[in-house]
Amino acid sequence: MLWTLAGALHAGFSALCVALVAAFLLLVCTPVLHQPVRSRLRPLALQEVEQGLSWVLAAQRWQTPLLTSLFMHSSHSVSVTFYASFLPMLFWLGLPELGRDLVLLMTLSLFVGNAIKDLVCSPRPLGLAYGRQRLKFLAADSSDEEVQLNAKEYGLPSSHTLNSLCLNYFAVWYFYDRGLIASGTALALYGLVALWVVWIAASRLYLGLHTPVDILAGALAGLAVLVCFIAVEGLLSRWILHGPAAVLHAALASLVLLRLHPRPMAHTPSFEFTTSFMGAMFGVVAGMALTPQAHQPGVQLAQLWSGAGSRLAGSRLLWALRRLGVGFAAVAVMKEGSKPLLLALLPLLYRFFPLPIRRLWQPPVHNLAAAPPAAAAKQHSAQQVQEEQQAKQRQPRNARQHADGDSANDEALLDRHNGGRQHGMRTRRSAAAAAAAAADQAGGSKQAGQAAAATSGLPGALPPQDLRLAELPHDAQGRPWDVVVTARFFSYAAIGVAVAGVAPRLLDALGW
Numbered sequence: 001m002l003w004t005l006a007g008a009l010h011a012g013f014s015a016l017c018v019a020l021v022a023a024f025l026l027l028v029c030t031p032v033l034h035q036p037v038r039s040r041l042r043p044l045a046l047q048e049v050e051q052g053l054s055w056v057l058a059a060q061r062w063q064t065p066l067l068t069s070l071f072m073h074s075s076h077s078v079s080v081t082f083y084a085s086f087l088p089m090l091f092w093l094g095l096p097e098l099g100r101d102l103v104l105l106m107t108l109s110l111f112v113g114n115a116i117k118d119l120v121c122s123p124r125p126l127g128l129a130y131g132r133q134r135l136k137f138l139a140a141d142s143s144d145e146e147v148q149l150n151a152k153e154y155g156l157p158s159s160h161t162l163n164s165l166c167l168n169y170f171a172v173w174y175f176y177d178r179g180l181i182a183s184g185t186a187l188a189l190y191g192l193v194a195l196w197v198v199w200i201a202a203s204r205l206y207l208g209l210h211t212p213v214d215i216l217a218g219a220l221a222g223l224a225v226l227v228c229f230i231a232v233e234g235l236l237s238r239w240i241l242h243g244p245a246a247v248l249h250a251a252l253a254s255l256v257l258l259r260l261h262p263r264p265m266a267h268t269p270s271f272e273f274t275t276s277f278m279g280a281m282f283g284v285v286a287g288m289a290l291t292p293q294a295h296q297p298g299v300q301l302a303q304l305w306s307g308a309g310s311r312l313a314g315s316r317l318l319w320a321l322r323r324l325g326v327g328f329a330a331v332a333v334m335k336e337g338s339k340p341l342l343l344a345l346l347p348l349l350y351r352f353f354p355l356p357i358r359r360l361w362q363p364p365v366h367n368l369a370a371a372p373p374a375a376a377a378k379q380h381s382a383q384q385v386q387e388e389q390q391a392k393q394r395q396p397r398n399a400r401q402h403a404d405g406d407s408a409n410d411e412a413l414l415d416r417h418n419g420g421r422q423h424g425m426r427t428r429r430s431a432a433a434a435a436a437a438a439a440d441q442a443g444g445s446k447q448a449g450q451a452a453a454a455t456s457g458l459p460g461a462l463p464p465q466d467l468r469l470a471e472l473p474h475d476a477q478g479r480p481w482d483v484v485v486t487a488r489f490f491s492y493a494a495i496g497v498a499v500a501g502v503a504p505r506l507l508d509a510l511g512w
Contacts, residue, residue: 017227021112028115029260038119038262045122045156045213052211056125059205060136068138071203072147078160078200079146080276088499092327092507093320097237098174100284100500102167104236105229107281109166111257112225113159113218114274118264118364122156124209137208149269151209158210161218164200166226168193173230240288250285254278254489263364271365272488279489283496290501291508322512327503331495334502338494342487343479347466350483355471362473363485369474370461 027033076082083106090099126137137151153159172193176186201219204210210218229236240246258278261271350358462478464470473481 014227014231017224018231020224021108021228024112024115025257028119028262029256031260031262034119034262038121041120042122045120048213049122049125049155049211052213053125055212056205056208056210059202060138060208062206063138067206071138071206074199075147075160075203075207078163080273081146083277084495088327088331088503089324091499092323092503096288096500096504098171100240100288101174101229101233101236102170103281103284103496105166105170105225106163107277108229109163109222109225110159110277111261111274112221113157113162114153114270115262116157116217116221117154117159117270118268119262120156121154121265122214124151124153124155124214125211126151126208138206153268153270154264155210156214156217157221158201158204158214158218160204161197161201161215162222162225164197165193165219165222166229168196169226170229240285241292244289247282247286247289250282254282258363258485258489259361261364263366267366267368271363272485275363275485275488276492279492280496282489283493283498284500285496286493287497287499287501287504290497291504319512323507326506326510326512327499330503330506331498334494334498335491339487339491342490343483346483346487347480350480355469358472358480358482361482363481365473365475365481365485367473368461368476369478370463372463372467372470 027037087099087102087106090096090102150159169190172181172186172189175181175189176183181189197219201210201215204215205212239249258271258275261274264270461476464472464474464480465478466480469480475481475484
């Protein structure tokens with residue numbers, strides 16, 4: 001009776017998690033709902049962030065160089081560098097099914113986390129004043145570019161908490177589910193994973209990157225994603241084995257999710273991180289379709305490392321090093337060769353598409369390029385100038401509409417990177433945030449793109465390289481965002497193909 005009840009509760013909880021994740025993905029794919037949801041959730045998040053600042057201040061009272069170093073280095077376990085090193089090794093050292101599942105899981109985890117960040121737009125506590133004390137970003141002097149980029153994202157939820165929970169708990173569940181570890185070992189590992197997730201969460205408070213509400217949201221989102229993924233893992237395995245059909249489905253899913261990703265109020269690197277992992281996922285699916293024989297049976301580690309067979313004759317360490325050397329060499333060639341080629345060819349390819357069509361495929365980003373020179377601006381048609389003026393006139397109205405749902409706390413938290421003079425949480429909304437809100441209110445229409453283009457970009461940014469495309473949003477190097485995003489997606493897809501397709505073929509040809 002108890003076992004039946006426990007099974008029913010587990011099934012009900014799994015169904016609830018699947019429903020929650022599916023509902024969120026549906027919300028993300030419905031841009032008309034983004035602004036109303038943000039106007040309701042954001043004031044609540046801002047209030048919780050303000051109340052949680054005392055926790056950050058309390059954590060930073062324990063500041064020591066040793067503790068800062070420990071927290072900084074442990075946070076690298078949730079980074080692109082770590083994933084790019086760890087996940088490929090699973091494919092090449094006898095656990096291709098686990099590697100594949102973790103790539104799919106982390107893609108879903110990163111998308112959900114980053115989409116929530118850019119939907120709610122809840123700021124981090126960096127540089128904010130609490131009473132007479134200013135909260136510190138203890139990694140501000142770090143030379144790690146990825147750490148600095150992560151600090152530019154919005155705060156809720158904590159991606160480190162979410163991703164640590166998903167990756168580590170799923171790995172333990174996988175080994176136990178496949179019978180590679182005993183139940184007692186699995187229980188001990190689950191306990192260690194819980195301690196590790198708590199350590200990672202504490203590091204985010206200590207470093208000044210998150211408040212308790214961010215960590216709680218990350219833990220809840222991570223639990224929902226993890227349980228949902230475990231519930232559908234068998235379906236995903238069968239889907240992957242469909243070969244070319246799975247590649248087409250992965251391409252369509254990536255296109256829809258990236259195109260309809262929520263537009264944040266100000267530019268953050270979250271969408272670029274999502275694009276990278278989405279591209280890697282697509283590449284892994286494509287690579288496995290090219291070499292299905294290299295990924296069956298799902299668990300090869302027991303056979304490869306059992307000592308039986310000629311493949312492990314000699315040193316096991318030498319065997320592993322040879323496979324890793326070939327694999328990472330293939331990845332390096334694909335990575336270094338694909339991105340420059342894509343950045344050179346894609347602008348030529350996109351010239352075949354007229355501007356009205358290119359406007360339809362504009363990623364949810366903001367214009368970062370400097371305004372074009374006055375002489376070049378005069379070449380714009382009268383219709384374009386009129387449309388830009390209309391977009392500017394809408395900005396104050398839309399900004400006021402957006403501000404109706406926000407409190408004075410909202411104004412302070414939006415200027416987290418400016419660090420303006422403030423007591424408690426009061427300051428003014430920046431002009432860039434108002435323009436971004438107008439673009440967000442306008443949605444994905446032509447006026448939205450022009451409203452975003454009307455905003456001057458980052459300090460030191462370059463003007464558009466092709467002035468005929470000035471109305472499209474550009475990055476800080478003056479390149480159209482649609483070109484940059486497409487190049488990023490397919491360059492990481494090339495890495496995925498190298499990991500799951502090219503490297504296994506090379507290893508099979510070499511007999512390693």
